[in-house]
Amino acid sequence: MAMQMKIYVPPHPLVKHWLAVARDKNTPSTLFKTAMVELGRWLTYEAIRDWLPTIDTQVETPVGVADASFINPQSAIATIPVLRAGLTLAEGAQTILPLASTYHLGLVRDEETLKPSCYLNKLPEKFTPDTRILILDPMLATGGSMMYALEEVVKRGGNIDLTRIICVVGAPPALKELGTAYPTLTIYSAMIDEVVNDVGFIVPGLGDAGDRAFNN
Numbered sequence: 001m002a003m004q005m006k007i008y009v010p011p012h013p014l015v016k017h018w019l020a021v022a023r024d025k026n027t028p029s030t031l032f033k034t035a036m037v038e039l040g041r042w043l044t045y046e047a048i049r050d051w052l053p054t055i056d057t058q059v060e061t062p063v064g065v066a067d068a069s070f071i072n073p074q075s076a077i078a079t080i081p082v083l084r085a086g087l088t089l090a091e092g093a094q095t096i097l098p099l100a101s102t103y104h105l106g107l108v109r110d111e112e113t114l115k116p117s118c119y120l121n122k123l124p125e126k127f128t129p130d131t132r133i134l135i136l137d138p139m140l141a142t143g144g145s146m147m148y149a150l151e152e153v154v155k156r157g158g159n160i161d162l163t164r165i166i167c168v169v170g171a172p173p174a175l176k177e178l179g180t181a182y183p184t185l186t187i188y189s190a191m192i193d194e195v196v197n198d199v200g201f202i203v204p205g206l207g208d209a210g211d212r213a214f215n216n
Contacts, residue, residue, distance in 0.1 A: 005179035006186045007170070010046040015039065019190040022168065023206045029215035033088055036168070036213055039190055040092025040136060043166045047188040048096065051132060051164065052077075073099075076128050080105055082137035082149055083120060085210035089136040089166060100134070105152065107145045114200040116145045126157050133163040138209040140167045140189070141202045143174030150182060160184055168209070169193055171202045 021027055022035040053075045059068040077097055081090035083106040090102060106120030127133065135149050146165065153163060161184050170189040173196050178185060195203040206212070 005175070005183055007175065007192070008046065008186070008188050009190070009192060010043065010188065012042055012046065015042050015046075015190050018042070019168065022209075023204065025207070027212075029212060033213045036085075036088035036138065036209065037092040039168050040089030040166065041095050042092075043089070043168075043188050043190060044093040044096045044134065047134065047164050047166055047186075076131040077101070077134075078103055078124075078127065078131055079134045079136060080123065080149065080153070082107055082135065082145055085138045085208075085213060086136040088209070088213050089138060089168075093134060093136060093166070097134075105149055107148060109145065109200065111199070114142050114144060116148045118148065121152065123152055123156055127153070127159075129157065129159055131158065131162065133158050134166060135163065136166045138168040139202055139205065140165070140170040140174035140178070140187070141196050141205075142200050143177035146174065146178060147181065150178075150185075164188060169202050169205050171196045171205075 018035040018038040022032055053072040054069045055072050056069050058065050077100040079090055079093050079100045079102050081087050081104060083104055103124060104120060104122045107116040107118055109116050133153060137146060140146055160182050163185065165187045167189045170192050172194065193202045193205055197203050
């Protein structure tokens with residue numbers, strides 16, 4: 001049986017609330033950034049439910065002994081925000097995964113070809129095979145930037161089966177391309193919209209997340 005990419009749209013009310021705040025064109029920059037941080041937090045919370053390795057043990061309470069489960073402190077976790085808009089999601093993700101290593105990847109999209117080019121790559125030379133990797137990018141429109149990011153991860157030994165993408169809004173062109181290239185990939189998104197316009201923006205989407213978050 002052929003593998004199929006998994007896409008989750010969590011029905012959490014806080015995800016829906018902050019998505020609505022981010023979508024509203026009248027939301028000021030400071031509140032938009034807050035919304036993106038919160039979406040990064042709650043989408044990360046959903047994404048790591050069955051993802052982190054744990055250790056089963058026992059602890060002594062003030063009145064007895066109880067079974068306990070801890071996140072394995074030896075497990076390698078990496079977050080990769082795609083700059084610059086991904087920084088807002090990463091800020092929220094770090095509140096959930098404070099010990100994760102953060103590696104920045106700066107991409108800019110050509111407005112005519114819609115193809116990405118890289119201006120900053122701080123990924124490590126090599127990921128260990130068991131590293132759990134979160135790639136954070138608010139918009140999956142045409143898929144070009146995320147395809148670039150995934151190629152860089154795979155080039156460095158990253159395991160796609162242990163890689164998850166967090167975005168705010170995804171669209172069919174990106175999802176089709178990613179699913180074809182990486183059928184074992186898992187994506188968490190606040191919403192899937194149906195249309196990408198002629199200039200590569202998701203409709204209704206939420207506009208340019210970087211410009212709105214950083215007020216320029």
